[in-house]
Amino acid sequence: DAMVIQNPRYQVTQFGKPVTLSCSQTLNHNVMYWYQQKSSQAPKLLFHYYDKDFNNEADTPDNFQSRRPNTSFCFLDIRSPGLGDAAMYLCATSRVVGDYEQYFGPGTRLTVT
């Protein structure tokens, strides 16, 4: 089945130790998004790619970066995780930004110790 896959589902990292979360999709969608969601809050958009065009949200910390080497894969890099970065990280895809629904992966729960 076509889907959005996130690995790992659970990630534990140490304070300040770089971590990479991955997302892959078999939907061949143009757009891939990364959201951060803290407990009982709405998903907050960090950035998105429209094909290879990277779009960063103004309030996304510099600590967060992303790579999209091809249509199928997108990575979220957290260079120096702090305790405040512990959250669920959600990857989503869509065909056209804003005009169609987004398809979400199951998320990666990041714990920072």
Added chain:
Amino acid sequence: SQQGEEDPQALSIQEGENATMNCSYKTSINNLQWYRQNSGRGLVHLILIRSNEREKHSGRLRVTLDTSKKSSSLLITASRAADTASYFCATDPGHRGYQKVTFGTGTKLQVIP
């Protein structure tokens, strides 16, 4: 700040009853979407309503949109225990060159068997 504010924040009903959730937003939109999120999982798209539509149905779901009041409601009829989840509205402003869907604060629904 969040584009969408939802109320109630939490709702608890008996199985078989109807559940109504409301979403209010601040600026003009191109479309509004509703998503469901089961605990610890990604979001699942439920329904999209465009700014020129007033009502839309999908199975047991009914969505209304009042652009003059900048509000939308989601009605789930004949609720089931499996409907227990958080529900988010998401708005797309549709501005040229502005490509971002913003999620509301969410309503946590509990359906008691």
